[in-house]
Amino acid sequence: MRWKQRPEGSNWGDFGPDDQFGRMNLLTPERRLAGIREVREGIAFTLSLPLDYPGPMIDMRKPPRLFVEQVDGIPAYNQVSDHCSDVMCDDGVVLYTQFSTQWDALAHMGQQFDADGDGIAEKVFYNGYRADEHLLGPDHPDGPYAKALGIENMAVTGVQGRGIMLNFKAMFGTGYRRVGYDDLMRTIEVQNVDVRQGDFLLMHTGYDEAVLSMNRRPDRSKLDALGAGLDGQDARLLRWIDDSGIVAICSDNLAVEAYDWNSPPGAGHAILPIHELCLFKLGIHLGELWQLYELADWLLAHDRSAFLLTAPPLRLPGSVGSPATPIATV
Ligand code: UVW
Numbered sequence: 488m489r490w491k492q493r494p495e496g497s498n499w500g501d502f503g504p505d506d507q508f509g510r511m512n513l514l515t516p517e518r519r520l521a522g523i524r525e526v527r528e529g530i531a532f533t534l535s536l537p538l539d540y541p542g543p544m545i546d547m548r549k550p551p552r553l554f555v556e557q558v559d560g561i562p563a564y565n566q567v568s569d570h571c572s573d574v575m576c577d578d579g580v581v582l583y584t585q586f587s588t589q590w591d592a593l594a595h596m597g598q599q600f601d602a603d604g605d606g607i608a609e610k611v612f613y614n615g616y617r618a619d620e621h622l623l624g625p626d627h628p629d630g631p632y633a634k635a636l637g638i639e640n641m642a643v644t645g646v647q648g649r650g651i652m653l654n655f656k657a658m659f660g661t662g663y664r665r666v667g668y669d670d671l672m673r674t675i676e677v678q679n680v681d682v683r684q685g686d687f688l689l690m691h692t693g694y695d696e697a698v699l700s701m702n703r704r705p706d707r708s709k710l711d712a713l714g715a716g717l718d719g720q721d722a723r724l725l726r727w728i729d730d731s732g733i734v735a736i737c738s739d740n741l742a743v744e745a746y747d748w749n750s751p752p753g754a755g756h757a758i759l760p761i762h763e764l765c766l767f768k769l770g771i772h773l774g775e776l777w778q779l780y781e782l783a784d785w786l787l788a789h790d791r792s793a794f795l796l797t798a799p800p801l802r803l804p805g806s807v808g809s810p811a812t813p814i815a816t817v
Contacts, residue, residue: 507614509769513684514646514647514734521649526794531814533813538588539551540698540703540776542704544710548585549583550703563575563578584808590638590772590773590774590798591775594616598767612635613767621633639802639805642801648686649683649686654783654786656691657678661697667720671717678787684731685733690739693713694714696780697710697714714740717745725760733771742775744760744762791817796813
């Protein structure tokens with residue numbers, strides 16, 4: 488056993504002692520069929536930004552860079568050979584997994600927590616997996632590599648099911664707002680959203696349209712003044728996320744939650760409490776920087792909120808996140 492005590496409010500061990508799928512375990516054939524039953528028109532929406540958006544926003548996350556290998560000094564691009572008519576191109580890419588539309592793997596964020604009960608906090612992740620032992624850093628001979636909780640675990644679950652949209656832009660406009668339990672309940676009621684166990688919860692805030700309008704030159708001070716984010720300080724909201732049985736939360740904004748790097752809640756507390764609850768305690772994946780406005784507008788215009796979501800990450804072993812090109816079908 489990797490842990491003697493589990494964090495308060497966590498589900499560690501409930502899906503098995505070695506579980507690495509978290510809430511994706513709830514995606515049963517019945518729940519996938521519930522998603523498929525939401526398809527009535529056959530219209531599909533792409534929920535990814537172009538992967539070179541939003542542009543530089545976070546120092547450690549850079550735009551994709553394409554390159555071409557040379558074989559015997561000849562670039563493998565627009566290449567012809569003497570004895571055939573074909574023209575061939577190959578390329579490679581340096582792709583930062585969390586630059587654009589993305590999934591956070593359960594390895595993306597852990598906490599300092601005393602899981603072995605010796606009175607000293609260690610760096611630990613969902614279900615007790617450990618920094619250095621399972622999450623190998625760049626100094627390790629085999630690192631960087633997530634030996635546990637990497638994004639490939641999510642990929643093999645299929646990542647397809649019933650999606651529901653909460654349109655916070657329609658409810659509250661596009662200004663910055665911390666959405667707590669009361670706002671959430673009001674949105675669910677006004678927009679007549681039927682939340683079921685096993686659902687993917689998507690949140691439209693209008694951040695995606697602002698990002699697109701900035702044409703890969705994001706103005707961070709303008710963006711920080713925009714968009715709704717979940718209020719991780721609201722205990723009733725945290726309880727609802729647990730009780731609802733949702734399998735993932737996805738948003739058009741940067742972090743799903745409202746956060747303020749300049750005023751941390753105090754030593755020993757998570758600065759991103761929704762990340763703490765979802766990734767660390769409950770095994771709920773987070774999707775960020777999704778392009779949601781076309782789907783959200785269509786659903787609003789047709790008095791609907793549910794759809795089929797198909798959103799696999801890359802099956803990229805050992806990675807702590809992945810770009811995604813999710814598809815909603817209505
Ligand atoms: C933030 O950018 C704050 O969130 P994440 O690390 O999940 O992308």
